[in-house]
Amino acid sequence: MKIQRVQDLISIKRSIEAGTSEQQAVVKGIIADVRSRGDEALSEYTEKFDRVKLSSFSVTEEEIEEAYGKVDEQFISIVREAAENIRTYHEKQLRPSWMTTEENGTILGQKITPLDSVGVYVPGGTAAYPSSVLMNVVPAKVAGVKRIVMVSPPDADGKLPAAVLVAAKEAGVVEIYKAGGAQAVAALAYGTETIQAVDKITGPGNIYVALAKREVFGDVDIDMIAGPSEIAILADETARADEVAADLLSQAEHDPRACSVLVTPSLELAEAVATEVEKQLAVLPRREIAAQSIADYGAIYVTENIDEAVETVNQLAPEHLEVMTANAMELLGKIRHAGAIFIGRYSSEPVGDYFAGPNHVLPTNGTARFSSPLNVDDFQKKSSVIIYSEKALKANGAKIASFARMEGLEAHARAVEARLKNDN
């Protein structure tokens, strides 16, 4: 890895895949088609893209039971424990509706309501990602969403991965469909005969899924369109080079466009980590992906001191930030921008990916400056409540009417005055 001094302005921004205009046209076509022809179109696209003709999109009870038979007991128990940890962490985020009462009789408040329905997209492909099921479903469940629908593309035998079905069941999803790609997103957004439309779609997917989510946004809500993953590690001379290197590589193995950065005031650590990365990289199963990522987006920045290192990290606003320094806890207050902050050497990033409880769906590409991890608020919405009293309107009606007239909105003023007049 290249070791360099921090320059004026560093960034981890990589361009977000926008798709070719051909891909965009394909996605628009699929959405329009599913919207107008429903199940029939969904069926045809599934046959075309997933190469399987389904008699039904719905995953049955029997298929879920079968899935439990295919995974080992230990896996089930780990998933169960992870789900419980995620549930406990997200339950802490729940907020009650609230009201304030004023002496004049006015009541103001905020009514917090779960969304009616949410669709979770789970990608298919060579590997199964049960952790993604847990991280998307559990917060929605905790938020109180009554209807949670899962969609995922079937394999050539018309099945979903056993691990994904087990995770879904453990997370509490009962409505699961075998459908993927832009056609599944269209079905979730606009409904078909089989799949009722939802209010929000979350979950990762390939470029077609991402483009489809962007396209239906506004008619339904979506979560973020995530960019490739990234980690920044803030470490001093007390950190162990092999652990720092292992964590950098755990990010790099995700994607050739993943970004792994070490920021340290210690040149000695910088050099040791560079050496360790090479060593560990050589024996990684996914070394081609990781090597590409490290070559293109890996960097070690050496700073003058720890304060400059913290400032550098805030500038990066990384998705994951690990802090392995002598006084890690003390630095927490200075860290302004990061999706998830891992403090100390036992808080290796995969701890958060799978098990500790916080969400692994995090803002990427510098958006941690203004965005948050997926959380319970994403599955609830607020309504303002205004119960204005007679006394309050009589005391303030003339002021409100005057403000409205100042903005040239006479009907606003008259609406308020209608009450004052009627009561006289």
Place this chain on the structure above:
Amino acid sequence: MKIQRVQDLISIKRSIEAGTSEQQAVVKGIIADVRSRGDEALSEYTEKFDRVKLSSFSVTEEEIEEAYGKVDEQFISIVREAAENIRTYHEKQLRPSWMTTEENGTILGQKITPLDSVGVYVPGGTAAYPSSVLMNVVPAKVAGVKRIVMVSPPDADGKLPAAVLVAAKEAGVVEIYKAGGAQAVAALAYGTETIQAVDKITGPGNIYVALAKREVFGDVDIDMIAGPSEIAILADETARADEVAADLLSQAEHDPRACSVLVTPSLELAEAVATEVEKQLAVLPRREIAAQSIADYGAIYVTENIDEAVETVNQLAPEHLEVMTANAMELLGKIRHAGAIFIGRYSSEPVGDYFAGPNHVLPTNGTARFSSPLNVDDFQKKSSVIIYSEKALKANGAKIASFARMEGLEAHARAVEARLKNDN
């Protein structure tokens, strides 16, 4: 107004103005130009579109003082009281960062941090909208945003409206620039020599402003792109027709595409309101706009009973909902989808537009199904905090590694195991 029975599915959705491809091209060009040439480009566009050559974009202390001289004392005191009410309501939304401590030493939490900087766009044109200044600035201020920047297009004399400057000062904004349109949005998103870039842009504007916000979204955050305004009134025979009609018209006067709907089980009320709307409309200053809106998007729906009326309102998911029924408070629990809920005849909608405290920036066009009023959360973001203990990693490390391997991510497993190995 047309009186009709509720059909199967009713909706208040109107198409959101997407701009012509020519407008889109113009906006892209302006953004690219401001991004590369900074102040020089901003200056040229201001001269072109606002027809004024400015010596400086910055609003000075003297100009603000001058503005105070131009508005009357009563206006200042109303703005001050409104700002105070908005502040009090939004302060109730503040949430602390939180942590949980586990017996094994692990600490998990959520760190809640204000955004570093926010830009508020205030539209120009014939009328000044100080209420918009208050509703956008105060929540950001309450959230703890340190740098709040306001931009607004100057008039031909190079000035901003006095009412807007006074509202800005009362809300606590000190950094104000005379710039509008797509060029101002570009300056806020990417910075110029004079205007430092911000993290989020909020506030309404014309189609060029809306397109520009959409264009810079991702590089910075934006608030919603609001559609035309709407109101639904849920009323029974106890409501007064003249008050219902006045409130429908207060919405209709905003925009020919505004939408005003009455939902009632009382045919008698329906007929009385239809008559009242005609009567009041005839003497409104903005009657052309209101009449167009009522003709195109106004409707009175008569339902079988109050339950059907509530269900209809939930289906509409209106921006504003007024409830004027005998048992209005009891219905609150059944209302799932509305931006702001006004209960009782003294809660006329303009009370919320200007004065009561809740925000007037609300989800439109049915998006209240999944979106919220502008609120303090919009100006803060969360970071997960994971401080995993030695004990916790030793108890759970093997499970985490096993989960990672199940997903085919060997480097993830090894990162966790590096700690276990080093400690042995």
